[in-house]
Amino acid sequence: MTSSAEPASDPHVSFDTDPSRYRHWQLDVRGEVAYLRLDVAEDGGLVPGYELKMNSYDLGVDIELHDAVQRLRFSHPQVRAVVLTSAKDRNFCAGANIRMLAQSSHPWKVNFCKFTNETRNEIEDATAHSGQTWIAAVNGTAAGGGYELALACEQILLIDDNSSAVALPEVPLLGVLPGTGGLTRVTDKRKVRKDRADVFATRAEGIRGRQAVEWRLVDEVISKRQWDETVAKRAEEVAARSTRPADAVGIELPPLQREESPDGLRYEHVDARYDRENGLVEITVHGPEGDVPDTVERVHELGARFWPLAMTRELDDLILRLRANERDLGTWVVRTKGDVEDALAFERVIARYSRDDWLVNEIRHYFKRVLKRLDVTSRSLVALIEPGSCFAGALLELALACDRQYMLDGFLEEDSQEGEPAQIVLSDSNFGVFPMGNGLSRVASRFYGDDDHVAKLRQETGRRIDAAEALELGLVTDAPDDIDWDDEVRIMLEERASLSPDALTGMEANHRFVGPETMESRIFGRLTAWQNWIFVRPNAAGPEGALRRYGTGRRADFDRRRV
Numbered sequence: 001m002t003s004s005a006e007p008a009s010d011p012h013v014s015f016d017t018d019p020s021r022y023r024h025w026q027l028d029v030r031g032e033v034a035y036l037r038l039d040v041a042e043d044g045g046l047v048p049g050y051e052l053k054m055n056s057y058d059l060g061v062d063i064e065l066h067d068a069v070q071r072l073r074f075s076h077p078q079v080r081a082v083v084l085t086s087a088k089d090r091n092f093c094a095g096a097n098i099r100m101l102a103q104s105s106h107p108w109k110v111n112f113c114k115f116t117n118e119t120r121n122e123i124e125d126a127t128a129h130s131g132q133t134w135i136a137a138v139n140g141t142a143a144g145g146g147y148e149l150a151l152a153c154e155q156i157l158l159i160d161d162n163s164s165a166v167a168l169p170e171v172p173l174l175g176v177l178p179g180t181g182g183l184t185r186v187t188d189k190r191k192v193r194k195d196r197a198d199v200f201a202t203r204a205e206g207i208r209g210r211q212a213v214e215w216r217l218v219d220e221v222i223s224k225r226q227w228d229e230t231v232a233k234r235a236e237e238v239a240a241r242s243t244r245p246a247d248a249v250g251i252e253l254p255p256l257q258r259e260e261s262p263d264g265l266r267y268e269h270v271d272a273r274y275d276r277e278n279g280l281v282e283i284t285v286h287g288p289e290g291d292v293p294d295t296v297e298r299v300h301e302l303g304a305r306f307w308p309l310a311m312t313r314e315l316d317d318l319i320l321r322l323r324a325n326e327r328d329l330g331t332w333v334v335r336t337k338g339d340v341e342d343a344l345a346f347e348r349v350i351a352r353y354s355r356d357d358w359l360v361n362e363i364r365h366y367f368k369r370v371l372k373r374l375d376v377t378s379r380s381l382v383a384l385i386e387p388g389s390c391f392a393g394a395l396l397e398l399a400l401a402c403d404r405q406y407m408l409d410g411f412l413e414e415d416s417q418e419g420e421p422a423q424i425v426l427s428d429s430n431f432g433v434f435p436m437g438n439g440l441s442r443v444a445s446r447f448y449g450d451d452d453h454v455a456k457l458r459q460e461t462g463r464r465i466d467a468a469e470a471l472e473l474g475l476v477t478d479a480p481d482d483i484d485w486d487d488e489v490r491i492m493l494e495e496r497a498s499l500s501p502d503a504l505t506g507m508e509a510n511h512r513f514v515g516p517e518t519m520e521s522r523i524f525g526r527l528t529a530w531q532n533w534i535f536v537r538p539n540a541a542g543p544e545g546a547l548r549r550y551g552t553g554r555r556a557d558f559d560r561r562r563v
Helices: 059-074 098-103 106-129 145-151 170-174 182-189 194-201 209-214 227-241 296-305 307-325 340-353 358-375 393-400 442-446 451-458 467-472 485-498 501-512 519-536
Strands: 025-030 033-038 081-086 090-093 133-138 140-143 155-160 220-223 259-261 264-266 270-275 280-286 331-337 380-385 404-407 423-425 464-466
Touching: 025 059, 033 059, 033 227, 059 106, 059 358, 081 090, 081 227, 090 145, 106 133, 106 145, 106 307, 106 358, 106 519, 133 140, 133 145, 133 227, 140 145, 145 182, 155 209, 155 227, 182 194, 182 519, 209 220, 220 227, 270 307, 280 307, 296 307, 296 340, 296 358, 307 340, 307 358, 331 393, 331 485, 340 358, 340 393, 340 423, 358 393, 380 393, 380 485, 380 501, 393 423, 393 442, 404 467, 404 485, 442 451, 464 467
Parallel strands: 033 081, 081 133, 090 140, 133 155, 155 220, 280 331, 331 380, 380 404
Antiparallel strands: 025 033, 259 264, 264 270, 270 280, 423 464
8 A cells, every 4th residue: 555545436335144155254153152253364355455464354354243243143042152263373353454444435434433333232232132142262462453342242361372462553553543442442341440541552562461451451361271271161151141041943044135226225124215316315114014923933933034023134234235335315214104003013022022032032132223223324314204104112213213203294185084194102112122322212312301201201102193292292393284294394305405414414423312421322422523533634544644654664744733
């Protein structure tokens, strides 16, 4: 890479993969313990122009990791402990590939960091809610994103071979910050003292051995001679404490079926229509049809065809594809279509069995994670609630995740006044079942500081709320009638398209997350506010910056003025 290199064009990204197609990971399931080994193919970069040396990674590596996390949760319920390690001797992971970052466009870097953060959060979520505890067996140096990968695990074991270390060298070597929560997890999760964290983050060579344990950067150092035996023992100890059912049988996650065209994407339960002229995409989630499973055995029989899981997988894939491949579509208009009672009936199945059945529990937490992915998506989100919508209970969370909600009061045409007008329904799902990254429900976030109103809304669960009442209760932004509907929606969308996307992204991120900070909200907030800014500064990304000069033998030429 030379200092004059121009950013490569961003490729069209697919998130489809399965273990038989992995190029960078080896998944080895041994009863209650699974071993996930990182073995990055140097020539396997998603974009030409760099080699993935020293187990460094790009987006393609993390797409496989995301898939592995999902399959461990759904297809291998007997797994109670996951050991994350390296297949390469004396090299755990060197983090994000520097040449990849140097040649990538700024939006590509941001989207890469966001997805990587979400994947690390999935690992923590599996430990917290699935009974699958992740252990990082760091059998070589873990630098930058490599150490951040270990930080996502519940335990970190470090080999004591007189050379392996953990490090966050981004500040001293690259002029940027750790991009996947490293600074935050060191202080908030590992409870490392502030002054020690400062030393650690500015020491390029990192810290190894007993000092790493003393500083809480790892939990245990293990001699090379006892490494394999001790790692296996720690995994067995964790597995013995898990509540995961030992005799459970997993379900297959078959490839998603979709129709892709220049005008949109269509799945069985979700579709998206592109309006490129106006810079928006219209997303419709179709509610369930057909019989509601009356037993948990029937849910297992349906497996990936069970509507809540099938819909969630499709919505997740759509969000990821739109974020990566359709950056010009800055406004997402979200609709639902279907019967309110059918949607609530499927929701009751989830509520009935999620406490006692591992699969139903996984589906509930998966929908929670997809809603969180929507929360941190840097697009303007608008919900349109019309006759025929099924924004009820869990599906109402889609509307509450949006920046604005518009609900039609009445019908648009005289000859279409059959059936019911637009209605929404609150359920227990809207009061904490699917928390945001700040730990609050979307209702509590919407009415932050007004606990009395939230309590009042709890008393309204289970009944249909029309447009006028929804407006009075504060559940929608506006409720135009049939005379004003088209103009109000059109003007709002045109106004949104006229504003600065950069300013909108910052504004939306500020408004969506209120109240208490959590480690998760800080990680994403700091990514938006700090890393995105630092990534475009000349000290990092300029011709004489650290990213461009890394590996050339020339020091970066920093502008020393603080701003």
